[in-house]
Amino acid sequence: MHADSRQRFSIVSLVWGRDPATPVHDHLVWALIGVPRGAEIAQRYRVAAGGEVVEAGARKRLVAGAVDAVSPRVGDIHRAGNAAGNAFGDRTSISIHVYGGSIGAPGRSVYPGSAGRKQFVSGCPNDVLPNIWNVSKESPIS
Template sequence: MSIARLRNAVSALTRLVERQGNREDAVLEPAREILSSLIAYDDWLPEPFAAHDPKHYRQYLLHCDPLERFSLVSFVWGPGQRTPVHDHLIWGLVGMLRGEEEAVAYTPRTDRMGLEAGPARRLRPGMVDAVSPMLGDIHTVANALADRPSISIHLYGGNIGTMRRHGFDPATGTARPFVSGYSADMVPNLWAA
């Protein structure tokens, strides 16, 4: 295992936001290329940030820019685990590293209360998907595999673990605030050998 791939991605993302700022229209596509390059290899994620929990999915901070312009997070899903319906309020990219995920986007119903689910999209290793207030920001994500964990690498345009966001009741559309936090109090050493 070599942390160099993660270190190189963090460096590239830092240079990108230094040049372009953090606006979605300026960084989403170049950031997608950086994330795609990172997840093209599965030899860099330290084991503590790939550990699953039998009861709850895990959200491990891999790096947060000191000015909170972006954060990289590994999401580790045990078999059958899923998020509630939630939003992000910032741009985000989801890159599949191991296993498979299923994402379902939701939109407000125009004819009555509640949220309407769109078709499920399946992500496989190497695939990248985007979420944002401009593209569609409300969704649920689940491990698509019933027999093993899945791991995705998420890149957000802010410090996602500290942001006040919303969970939704899809039947009524009622939003409740939440802050997701992180599953560990440590981050990887980007300068390890």
């Protein structure tokens, strides 16, 4: 939706169909996640002493009008989605994410189970428009 030219903040909207969910991931900046329509399930995680990623607290069901916050200070690793039967299941949900920086600048990580972590750079690539989100010096990791 918007990428501040001075990289102070960025705004992204996600339209969730039936069943999609993000992988477990981090942001490296603060973020506010608001739900104007539908519902979203959010589950926080943390890295345990042995390096494995484990759930941290109960799942949250964010309904229309709800706002959640993540940051390196309060907990930055999470997973979100519109899983059937858990959020809004059979209907579309919309969430708006405001990040305290360019979400395309930091080399973020996904946490694929026992495989540790895998770095990536956010982006929304397509064949027509340039990827305005990737302002990092790193190449996107596929």
